[in-house]
Amino acid sequence: MADAAIAMTGPRGAKPKKALSPRNIMLYGILILVCVYYLLPLYVMVMTSLKGMPEVRLGNIFSPPVEITFEPWVKAWATACTGLNCDGLSRGFWNSVLITVPSVILSIIIASVNGYALINWKFKGSEVFFTILIFGSFIPYQIMLYPIVILLREAGIYGTLGGLVIVHTIFGMPILTLLFRNYFSSIPEELFKAARVDGAGFWGIYFRIMLPMSLPIFVVALILQVTGIWNDFLFGVVFTKPDLYPMTVQLNNIVNSVQGVKEYNVNMAATLLTGLVPLIVYFVSGKLFVRGIAAGAVKG
Amino acid sequence: MGNSIEVKDLTLNFGSVSVLKNMNLDVKEGEFVVLLGPSGCGKSTLLNCLAGLLDITDGQIWIKGKNVTWAEPSERGIGMVFQSYALYPQMTVRGNLSFGLKNAKVPQPEIDKRIARAAEILQIQPLLDRKPAALSGGQRQRVAIGRALVRDVDVFLFDEPLSNLDAKLRSELRVEIKRLHNQLGNTMVYVTHDQIEALTLADRIAVMKGGVIQQLAGPQEIYNRPSNLFVAGFIGSPSMNFLSGKTVDGGKTFVFGDHRIDLAGYDGGAVLERDQAILGVRPEHVTVSSSAPAGPSIPAVVEIDENLGADSLLWLKAGTKDICVRVPVEGRLPAGTKVHLGLDIAKASLFDTKTEQRI
Known part of the structure; x- marks a missing residue:
């Protein structure tokens, strides 16, 4: 008891x-x-x-x-002057959109196919190819600026948005390919083999098997590329003309303009506006990202 | 009946490493052949070559009288089942089953018909609209078999399909695969490292080592008359007892230490006199008696007694040599008991020490 x-x-x-x-x-x-x-x-x-x-x-x-x-915000967006243009950040914003959207889409498409081919369709020299590609990411960008200027000029696309999109796509390639390659290598090889026995070809397996299983890594790549390209300053200022400057360059020009008084409130508003896009992308896709990981956690 | 699969002089090199060496293998129509061997012996590699998932270096592969050496996996008339099931996780069971058929542009009514039939045979009708993640291991493997089934092919290739399952499920599915084979009559090639699976399922077993088929024969033949030391040691659990010695009296007697063993009744070739030979006897072909029998026998001491339920394993020491004997449970003996061993020569195997081949 x-x-x-x-x-x-x-x-x-x-x-x-x-x-x-x-x-x-x-x-x-x-x-x-x-x-x-x-x-x-x-x-x-x-x-x-x-x-x-x-x-x-x-x-x-x-x-x-x-x-x-809210006047500083309005001014930063619509009327702040950079040199002769007095239409604020709005022009830079749309330029940045026109640069970022195609660059992100193009680089992710190419890099994901690269990674998929390098893992599942190994060809003679594929390892060498991959090593060279990765090696490229260790060379400082600055070294390549002038050669690329010449290349773009010869191709007749220097100073255009298209030229900048191509540059961004190329420079995103090493790290994105590595990212996709490593992710695809974690997908069991037997799935790929099963799909081949089932008669799916290169694109069939890519679109119907690999892609649906890889949402998380696509979101990671999206975040990386959007923030990277949106925040880029160097390529924007080197490879475009004042009319086509991306938002970051425009921001710099507003903040550093030497005439008149320093309008700190406008500068702050302009900076916040510029940082808004990557922030939104992060918050929106971050949720997706976590969900994606959880969905893939169950062993298939 | 003709041959369903013919492998002719198949060679596969990975760089300078030779994985499969000049291999020849004929599988008859409707036959169940098991490729058995330790890890790295090339058995899965051979299966991948048959499936067309690996490009071979030299030789030919014929399936159903067609040279498919360069054909795509989907054009070979094969279905394959993998160890990890390899179900497409984003598709339902129905989607998994129909994926290959849709790729082959099979009309929808035909697809529905085949899925219904496969689902009935494998009893997975209630699972058709579930995702693989919602299935148990056994159910997943059934679906994987179903995926091969709906393709309506002549040849099934199994790559260690039961290795990921627990022991109970494994024996259940083993029986089911056997039943499936009896029911469908397809040619099946099955890779495993589990000798129980091999012995129970196979019409013929190909024991492989180092990219070479060591012996290709029926399970009983492989068990009773292993062609060489490797096969003898690999098949059977616990392993065969090997006694090193020599043969004298024109091959009539085997001498092991001080003991002379009469070879009368040996089932094999001419023994002759040999300086070195190895006598292999399976644990169940050794008899244990407490009193010395009339003829020559080997004295031994019981060291360990392992009770397996149905029978028991005695681990004995004869001089310095360890010998394992399988006895009925009633024949169990406590450790330290002195006994005399007799060998069933008719079921023993004698090997040449140098060539390691059965005499």
């Missing part, structure tokens, strides 16, 4: 957890500190971009705006 009584009153079930244990205070304290540290610049930028110039001149960068105004 005594034993039974102890068994009834003794500890039972899940162990209770204290919310305010030293460990938790330590852990969350540090997490909050780090969050504040990283978010502070963003806070300053958002606050400044919502102030009018008189308020900015007061110099109190941490105080929230007394009078909220």
Whole structure:
């Protein structure tokens, strides 16, 4: 009986957890500190971009705006001047879209087929080909700038968006091919063999077997390429003309324009606008990304 | 009946490594041939060559009287079942079964008919609209077999299909594959490293080692008259006992240590006198008696007694030599018991030490 009584009153079930244990205070304290540290610049930028110039001149960068105004945002987007053009970032935005969209699509299509062929349709010299491709990613871009300028000029596409799209596609190739190749190599070879016995060809297997199983890696490639190409400055400034500058170059020109007063609020708004696209892509596709991984986790 | 598969002088090299060497293999129509061997012996490689998934270096492959050496896998009239099932995870069972047929542009009513038939044979009708992830291992392997079945082919190739399953399921599906073979009468080539599967399923077993077929014969023949030391040691569990010695008296007597064993009744070629020979006896062909029999016998001491339920394994020491004997459970003996061993020469095998071939 005594034993039974102890068994009834003794500890039972899940162990209770204290919310305010030293460990938790330590852990969350540090997490909050780090969050504040990283978010502070963003806070300053958002606050400044919502102030009018008189308020900015007061110099109190941490105080929230007394009078909220969206005028700096409108100006940054539509009327800020770079050189002779006074149509703000909008022109750069559309240029960037016209550069990023085809570059991302083209590079992902080519790289995924590359990776698939390199793993499943090994040909004589495929390993050498792959090694050379990877080697390419270790050469600094700057070395190749001038040769590419000459190549594009000879091809008659220097200074066009098309030329820049081709450059982005080529430079995305090594890392993307590596990415897809490694992902496809994790798909059991027997699936590929089974599909061949079932009479599917190169494209049949690619589209009907490989592609549906590879959504996560396509999302990863998408994030990599969109952020990489959207944020690119060097290629944009080297391979295009002022009319066709991407948003990043436009932003630089707005922020660094030497005439007149520095409009910090406009600069902040312009910077936030430029950073918005990769951010949205990340948040939207990040969710997809996690879902994709979970769906593929079950061994087929 | 003609030959369903003919492999002629097949050679396969990976770079400078020779994987299959000048191989010849004929499989009769409706025959169940098992390729058996240890890892790396080339058995799966040979199967992949038959399927057309690997390009061979030299030789020819004929299936159903057609030279398919250069044909695509889908044009060879084969269906293949893989160890890892290899079901397309994004498709339903029905999608998996119909994938090959759609590629071959089979009309839809015909596809439905064939799927219905395969599903009935394999009893997977309730699973047709599920994804592979929602199936158990045994169900997945059934679907994989079904995928070969709907192709309506003459030759089935199995690449270690039961290796990923647990022991109970494995024996169930083994019987089912046997039943399927009896029912369909297709030619089947089956790769495994499991000798139980090989012995139970095969009409003929091809024991392979180092890219060469060591022996190609029926299960009983392979078990009773292994053609060389490798086959003798590979087939049978526990392994055959090998006694090293020599033959004297014009080949009438085998001398092992101090013991003389009469070879009268040996089922093989002329023994002759040999300086070195190896006598192989399976554990169930050794008799144990507590008192010395009339003729010459080998004294031994029981070291370990392993009870297997149906029978028991005695591990004995005869001098320095370990010998394993299979005895009925009633014949179990405690460790330390002194016994005398007799050998059933009619079922033993004698090997030449140098060539390792059966005499």
